[in-house]
Amino acid sequence: MNPNTIPTSAPTGRRAPSAEDAFSLDENPPVAVSRKRRRLPSLGGIVGLLILGFWLLMAVIGPFVAPYGANGLVSDDVFGPMSQAFPLGTDYLGRDILSRLLHGAPYTIGVALLATVVACLAGVVLGLVAAASGGWIDAVVSRAQDALIAIPNKIFALIMVAAFGSSVPLLVIMAAFAYMPGSYRIARSVAVNVMTMDFVQVARTRGEAMPYIIFVEVLPNMLRPVLTDFGLRFVYVVLLLSAMSFLGLGVQPPDADWGSLVRENIQGLGEGAPAVLAPAVAIATLTMGVNLLIDSLGGRTKREMEN
Amino acid sequence: MNSTIARLVIGRLGIGVLMLLIVSLVVFFLTSLLPGDAVQEQLGQAATPEAVAAMRAQLGLDQPIHLRYMHWLGGLITGNPGVSLVNGMAVDEMISSRLPNTLSLAAITAMVSVPLALTIGILSAMYRGSIFDRYTNMLAVFAVSVPEFLIATIAVLIFAVKLGWLSALSRTVDVETFGELISVYAMPVMTLCCVLVAQMARMTRAAIIDQLSSPYVEMAVLKGARPIRVVLRHALPNAIGPIANAVALSLSYLLGGVIIVESIFNYPGIATLMLNGVVTRDMPLVQACVMLFCLGFLMLVLIADICAIVSNPRLRK
Numbered sequence: 001m002n003p004n005t006i007p008t009s010a011p012t013g014r015r016a017p018s019a020e021d022a023f024s025l026d027e028n029p030p031v032a033v034s035r036k037r038r039r040l041p042s043l044g045g046i047v048g049l050l051i052l053g054f055w056l057l058m059a060v061i062g063p064f065v066a067p068y069g070a071n072g073l074v075s076d077d078v079f080g081p082m083s084q085a086f087p088l089g090t091d092y093l094g095r096d097i098l099s100r101l102l103h104g105a106p107y108t109i110g111v112a113l114l115a116t117v118v119a120c121l122a123g124v125v126l127g128l129v130a131a132a133s134g135g136w137i138d139a140v141v142s143r144a145q146d147a148l149i150a151i152p153n154k155i156f157a158l159i160m161v162a163a164f165g166s167s168v169p170l171l172v173i174m175a176a177f178a179y180m181p182g183s184y185r186i187a188r189s190v191a192v193n194v195m196t197m198d199f200v201q202v203a204r205t206r207g208e209a210m211p212y213i214i215f216v217e218v219l220p221n222m223l224r225p226v227l228t229d230f231g232l233r234f235v236y237v238v239l240l241l242s243a244m245s246f247l248g249l250g251v252q253p254p255d256a257d258w259g260s261l262v263r264e265n266i267q268g269l270g271e272g273a274p275a276v277l278a279p280a281v282a283i284a285t286l287t288m289g290v291n292l293l294i295d296s297l298g299g300r301t302k303r304e305m306e307n
Numbered sequence: 308m309n310s311t312i313a314r315l316v317i318g319r320l321g322i323g324v325l326m327l328l329i330v331s332l333v334v335f336f337l338t339s340l341l342p343g344d345a346v347q348e349q350l351g352q353a354a355t356p357e358a359v360a361a362m363r364a365q366l367g368l369d370q371p372i373h374l375r376y377m378h379w380l381g382g383l384i385t386g387n388p389g390v391s392l393v394n395g396m397a398v399d400e401m402i403s404s405r406l407p408n409t410l411s412l413a414a415i416t417a418m419v420s421v422p423l424a425l426t427i428g429i430l431s432a433m434y435r436g437s438i439f440d441r442y443t444n445m446l447a448v449f450a451v452s453v454p455e456f457l458i459a460t461i462a463v464l465i466f467a468v469k470l471g472w473l474s475a476l477s478r479t480v481d482v483e484t485f486g487e488l489i490s491v492y493a494m495p496v497m498t499l500c501c502v503l504v505a506q507m508a509r510m511t512r513a514a515i516i517d518q519l520s521s522p523y524v525e526m527a528v529l530k531g532a533r534p535i536r537v538v539l540r541h542a543l544p545n546a547i548g549p550i551a552n553a554v555a556l557s558l559s560y561l562l563g564g565v566i567i568v569e570s571i572f573n574y575p576g577i578a579t580l581m582l583n584g585v586v587t588r589d590m591p592l593v594q595a596c597v598m599l600f601c602l603g604f605l606m607l608v609l610i611a612d613i614c615a616i617v618s619n620p621r622l623r624k
Contacts, residue, residue, distance in 0.1 A: 150326045151333065154563040155600050162585040162593045163338045235452055242454050243567055247582060262456055266571070269463050277464070280457040287452045295448075 045296025051289030059109035062102035070103035071095065071254060079265070079273035089274035091265050097275050100261055101282055107257035108283070111168060112237040115175035119237070120230050122176065123183025128214050130184075131191035142188070145181040153178045153240055161249045171250060175237045186229050190222040197221075231294045235287045242283050258283050315616045323609045330601045331383070335376050338590050383598060389591035398595045401580060406599075409569070409576035413561050416496050420503040421554060427504065428511025428550075433538050435516065447505035455567040459498040466494060495568045502564060503557055510553035517549070518542040548618020555611035562600050562607075 068074050073094050080090035088097040126145075130138040151159075160174040194200065195218065203217050244250035245259025256264070261279035269276050370378075382388055388398045431440040450458070466473045473490050518524060519542055527541045569578040577596060584592035 147326070147329045147333065150330050150605060151597075151601055152559070152562050152604050154566055155597055155604075158566075158581065158585050159334060159337050159593070159597055162588060162590070163340060239452075239454055243456075246454070246456050246567065247570055249582075249585060259454075259456075262460070269460060269468070271468075276460055277457075280454060280460055284453040284457050287454075288449065291448060291452045 042296040044292040048289045048292030048294075048296065051285055052293055055105065055109060055286050055289070058102060058105045059113075060106075062105040066096075066099040066102040068096040068099040070100055070256070072099070079268040079271050079275055082274050088278040091261070091275045092268060097261070097265075097278050100256060101258065101279055104257045104261060104279070107168075107251050107255060108238065108242065108259070109286070111171055111251070111257070112175070112234060112241055115172045115241070116179070116230060116234045116237050118172060118176035119179040120183045120226070120233060123180045123185075124187040124226055126180075127184045127187030128191050128218065131188050131195055132210055132214055132218075138188075141184075145184050148177065148181045153236075154243065157240060157244055158249070161244070166244075166249050166252055168251065171241060171244070175240055178240065179233050179237060183229060183233060187222065187226060190225050191218055194218045194221045228294055228297065231290050235290050238283065238287055312617060316613055319609060319612050319616065323605055326605055327602065330605070331380060331598060332376070334594055334597050334601070335379060336372070338594055339372060339375070379594070383595070388595035388598075391589050391592050393587050393589045393592075398591050401592065402577060402595060402599065405575060405577045405580045408574065409565060409578065412492065412495060412499075412565065412569075412574065412576060413558075415492055416499045416503065416561060417558060419496055420500045420507065423500070424504045424507035424554075424557075425511055425550070427508040429515060429538065429543070431508065432512045432515035432519065433534060443508065447509050450501045450505035455498060455502065455564060456571055458501050459494070459568065459571045462494050462497050495572050495574055498568050498571075499561060499564050503560055506560060507554055507557040510557065511546075511550050514546040514549035514553060515542050518546045521545075545620075548614055551614040551618065552611045555607050555614060559604050559607040559611075562604050 063070070074096050075086060075090045075094040077090055078092055078094050080086060080094070082089050086096050086098065088101065091097055091100065126141055130141045148156075156178050157174055160170060160177075164170050200213060200217050203213050208217075241250055241257070242259035242262075245257050246263045248260075248263055251257045251260055253260070258279040262276060265273065265275040265279075379389070386399060388402075390396070391398055391401065427443055431437075431443050434440055473493055515538065519538070524537060524541055527537050532541070565576065566578040566582065568574070569576045570582060573579070577599065581593060581596035581600075583589070584596060
């Protein structure tokens with residue numbers, strides 16, 4: 001569930017095992033080889049980049065290149081198979097799945113991207129503030145984040161929807177709140193490490209103001225782990241929002257993201273209709289693409305597993 | 308068990324109780340920010356303001372919020388979480404009729420996934436870098452980064468549509484033979500296991516590899532012990548603590564996973580009950596179910612922490 005509950009407070013000599021070890025411990029090749037490899041992006045990385053680039057493009061131009069309208073009843077064939085006219089088949093009302101998929105791309109990708117940006121921005125800013133000021137501010141902010149972590153993400157999402165009803169702004173706020181604590185923890189721990197570096201000490205001794213130290217000295221040096229974390233968090237947000245839509249509690253009709261497409265066509269599963277599989281596969285390619293890209297960047301410092 | 312460990316464990320229990328209290332505050336105030344919604348919805352748009360007010364008084368919604376919180380918390384602790392706003396049934400009865408279903412689903416999943424994950428994790432740690440290791444690693448990344456409903460969909464397509472072995476919907480009425488048991492639980496358990504096994508196997512592998520890089524293992528290897536003996540006799544006993552920790556943390560995934568899986572397979576468990584509550588905005592039901600899930604989650608995290616404390620060799624005397 002939530003990886004952030006790995007007990008950092010427990011005074012264990014060993015670290016709790018986490019998936020990051022699975023990746024970092026293997027890499028023990030001679031230095032020269034690893035340098036050479038680092039310059040050449042791996043095949044997986046290129047594939048991931050292409051997939052991600054494709055979907056990001058579709059999130060922008062998808063609705064304009066779709067062959068039919070999002071709600072156009074274009075076929076008499078319900079749960080139709082793949083064909084020349086309908087490349088991914090038709091849905092439970094006879095609408096073109098490819099068109100619905102392309103119209104849904106801005107929802108699935110756009111909403112998740114927005115939520116991730118908000119979550120990471122809030123997490124990083126709070127993490128920096130906590131690391132820079134220390135003392136009681138650090139303690140209060142950290143404990144508040146701990147309290148948020150104690151509620152599993154999906155449960156938190158259900159409470160928010162039960163309390164406020166589902167709408168796109170609520171989904172963004174909900175996902176941002178759910179994933180801010182993880183981002184905060186990583187940003188804070190990286191920032192605390194950077195803060196102890198000599199160049200920060202020098203800047204302090206020079207008498208630089210706190211904003212200068214934070215933005216000019218510390219932030220550029222923590223960009224890489226923060227960006228890696230951003231990618232992973234994006235995957236989790238996509239999965240959470242798709243799950244909510246699948247449960248009928250996410251994006252509401254007549255709009256539909258990919259999770260909603262799976263939900264509305266689930267009766268077609270018994271007939272083996274492509275209408276169910278296509279949107280689910282679309283989500284999987286998006287999340288796998290981001291994963292491949294992050295893996296190849298080698299910056300998987302905190303490969304957290306979450307559902 | 309010495310006094311240091313006892314002190315740490317008791318401290319951790321205290322933090323757990325405090326966390327649960329904070330969670331109850333968050334849950335209650337979030338679900339109470341918009342009062343009267345359910346009453347208005349139940350009575351319809353045509354209800355007179357007097358009728359709404361009377362209904363709210365009857366449900367105790369006219370009291371100040373801190374009194375309602377105390378009342379609600381007291382009810383939860385004494386096992387009386389209130390009455391459903393939708394059908395007037397006692398919430399604890401609704402929950403207790405569904406809870407065994409969810410618990411048995413979780414128990415079967417755990418029984419299948421833990422041995423499987425430990426085997427895969429130990430094997431891939433022993434043969435690190437082999438084809439087996441690479442493929443399991445790739446499958447694990449795949450399993451944790453695709454939505455559960457894709458895995459469930461594929462399972463249904465293969466086993467119900469193409470092969471026709473299982474029906475796409477679960478029924479838990481009259482499970483008598485072993486065959487019926489399998490036909491009900493096979494696909495939900497399979498779906499849940501995919502993600503669970505992937506997480507647990509990777510964490511087990513990491514815990515064992517962590518041990519394999521330590522000096523005493525090198526010593527055993529130099530002594531000429533066979534690889535299987537090095538792993539099972541030397542590394543594994545020392546990795547038990549981290550592995551138990553990993554198993555408890557991974558099992559907490561079940562709490563989120565069952566929501567999707569019960570919904571796909573129409574399984575009559577506590578998660579589908581909670582979903583109905585969310586859809587009909589039946590707040591007492593949602594609050595009680597949510598607290599139950601958070602309790603389960605905090606308990607698993609607590610167990611994971613205690614495993615880590617107890618297994619820490621530095622605290623042994």
